[in-house]
Amino acid sequence: MHIRPRRLRQNAPIRRLTAQTRLHPAQLVLPMFVTEADEPREISSMPGVQQHSVDSLRRAAAEAADAGIGGVMLFGVPNVRDGRGSGADDPGGILNRATAALAAEVGERLVVQTDLCLDEFTDHGHCGVLDETGRVDNDATLERYVSMALAQADAGSGLLGLSGMMDGQVAAVRAGLDAAGHTDVPLLGYAAKYASAFYGPFREAVDSALVGDRRTYQLDPANRREGLREALLDVDEGADVVMVKPASGYLDVLADVAAASEVPVWAYQVSGEYAMIEAAAQQGWIERDRAIAESVLSIVRAGAEAVLTYWAVELAETLNRGEEL
Ligand code: PBG
Numbered sequence: 001m002h003i004r005p006r007r008l009r010q011n012a013p014i015r016r017l018t019a020q021t022r023l024h025p026a027q028l029v030l031p032m033f034v035t036e037a038d039e040p041r042e043i044s045s046m047p048g049v050q051q052h053s054v055d056s057l058r059r060a061a062a063e064a065a066d067a068g069i070g071g072v073m074l075f076g077v078p079n080v081r082d083g084r085g086s087g088a089d090d091p092g093g094i095l096n097r098a099t100a101a102l103a104a105e106v107g108e109r110l111v112v113q114t115d116l117c118l119d120e121f122t123d124h125g126h127c128g129v130l131d132e133t134g135r136v137d138n139d140a141t142l143e144r145y146v147s148m149a150l151a152q153a154d155a156g157s158g159l160l161g162l163s164g165m166m167d168g169q170v171a172a173v174r175a176g177l178d179a180a181g182h183t184d185v186p187l188l189g190y191a192a193k194y195a196s197a198f199y200g201p202f203r204e205a206v207d208s209a210l211v212g213d214r215r216t217y218q219l220d221p222a223n224r225r226e227g228l229r230e231a232l233l234d235v236d237e238g239a240d241v242v243m244v245k246p247a248s249g250y251l252d253v254l255a256d257v258a259a260a261s262e263v264p265v266w267a268y269q270v271s272g273e274y275a276m277i278e279a280a281a282q283q284g285w286i287e288r289d290r291a292i293a294e295s296v297l298s299i300v301r302a303g304a305e306a307v308l309t310y311w312a313v314e315l316a317e318t319l320n321r322g323e324e325l
Contacts, residue, residue, distance in 0.1 A: 029266075030308075031309075033077055049205065058101055062105060071113050072110060085122045089148045116173070141164065149176055189235075191235075191244070195221065228257055239263060251298065
């Protein structure tokens, strides 16, 4: 027997040298939540994650920059909501104020990115505005997204994350930004975003008002080919980056998109993926640090060049210490 794959596994140095996937802090993006409250608050379904005040957000973002991660993705949680999500494109709205504060604080050290979707700002919790029959109105929503994009670009966002799953959203926002002279603001298309049960804890994190589900606009978990189709459509519409979300349950879609896309491909390790590992670890049923590293490594191995993960800072600090994962 001369073929022995175990030769490259026999000790830590040879494993380290021959590893086929590597993680780096620069490819990690931290999602962050900001509210209008004076004090931060823990999110019970996401132990270790906070709803920030603007002040605590600034401190946490400075820590994130010190850890060397690639960026942060901001979600705003307003006090007041209405049918059209007026807080979303108000320059004084919580998300836009926090964006301006962070752009000034850490904008030179990492990419301050903003979620572009109406769900945190509407009183019905949907990602768009509703028509008379209560359905999410695609084209009326696009107008709201363009206005939101302009407000975020004016606030200094370094990249807009289009997470609403409306048809034509990337093209509409690109055209609106370009017409206003914001030609340099990159767009991340949440291209293949599935209608997932794993967003549950996020809905607590943003105090979601949603009743029902998002199955008329987010993808059916049954559909692999459609995930690729959505990603290619976003590229055609001018997306600078495309994303697959959630990550762990959708590694097949991620690999398909990574094989076909000419633009960078990212993945979002969502709140439920985070909560499951944290909960099992709290029970002593799983080795927490190894499970975290393995979960993110698997997402990168499947084809993600960057990963949105609530563990971004902690994982970056581990990587910076050079410890074996
Ligand atoms: C909606 C949005 C969602 C997430 C990010 N943006 C969820 C939803 O569709 O309700 C989920 C993120 C997570 O679960 O971590 N704009």
